[in-house]
Amino acid sequence: MLREVVVITDDSGTILPPKNFWKSKFGTGIDIREHIEINRLLAEHGLGIPADDLDREGAYREILKDYLRPARAMYAGMFSEVRSFVDELGGVCNADLYILSGRYGLINQNDEIIPHKYHIDTIEKLHDLDAALGFSTKLREICTGRTALIFCLPKHYIAYLNSIGWFETIPGGTGVVMITSKEFADLETSHTNIRVLPRRGVCRVGRENRKKILDVILQDWDPAGQV
Secondary structure, eight states, rough: OOOOOEEEEOOOOOOOOOTTTTTTTTTOBBBBGGOHHHHHHHHHHTTTSSOOGGHHHHHHHTTGGOOOEEGGGGTTHHHHHHHHEEEHHHTSSSEEEEEETTTTTTETTTTTTOOOOOOOOOHHHHHHHHHHOOHHHHHTTTTTOOOOEEEEHHHHHHHHHHHHHHHGSTTTTTTEEEEEOOOHHHHHHHHEEEEEEOTTTTOOOOHHHHHHHHHHHHOOOTTTTTT
């Protein structure tokens, strides 16, 4: 049976990476606050850089229509590592990527978005984002029928989801792997289907964790087993 895997990560402060269309590769990306043409277009319409002002989405989409991209092609920096890992997973399973965006809430990698500059860095902001856009409910919906969920998230995201009892709602047959702070290791004790792998420095996945996750996906998932 082909495994169904979802990877969930956060957005990146570095966005709008240039793409080499001949090689289908992305560059390192720039901060759009330094993008001359985007700033000119926005200034002509009396608008600043898009942030958490989703109520202006229609106007921004019209003004920045030439810069719309699928979410997977909008973010760069550390996000690139996760994108590469999802592409690698696609060789052995049905792998999909979802992104927790400070502007949009939970979005799929193929959702078309505008370049923006707003990153969630506190539990309080996550609470406000969830209240406004209901990302935790949407996360629950994408669990249905999945073999495994892989969370590549900073610790304040995991802390928020844990604080609202989100992990209690995961179907028992769905395996969960978290690449995050080791302070959440106790989730393995209270949830037999959760495994926590340490995040090494600024890496969102890391070489060792890539191999461990691939091993889990390639074998039959056993919620009581070890990664």
